[in-house]
Amino acid sequence: MGILDSFGALVGSIVAAVVMLVFAVLSFFVTVFIVQTGAGIAGFSPSGDFVVLSAAILSTGAIVAGATPMTGLSGVTE
Template sequence: MGILDSFGALVSSIIASIVLLVFAIISYFITVFIVQVGAGLAGYSPGGDFVVLSAAILATGAIVAGSTPMSSLGGFTE
């Protein structure tokens, strides 16, 4: 049964990777929309390249911050 358990773990990690990739793409598109609307509300008219760059930086920061364990900052131990 060790091979079947390993295969199940492999399939579950592949599915988790696909789901995380889909969520990252969705959050990137939402961030592009937020940056574009926020710049419009502030009276700016940035080019598309600056909107994409700032959205990429914000989305990357959010994904990295969400994946790091925060229990060490709160003083909690497992």
């Protein structure tokens, strides 16, 4: 049964990676919309490359911050 357990863990990891990738792409699209709308409200009309660059930086920061273990800052011990 050890091989089947390992295969199940592998499939679970692949599914988790695909789901995380889908959520990362969706968050990027939402961030592009937010950046473009915010620039429009502020009266700016940036070109598409600057909108995509700023959305990529914001999305990357959010994903890295969400993946970083912050238990040391919370003061909660297990």
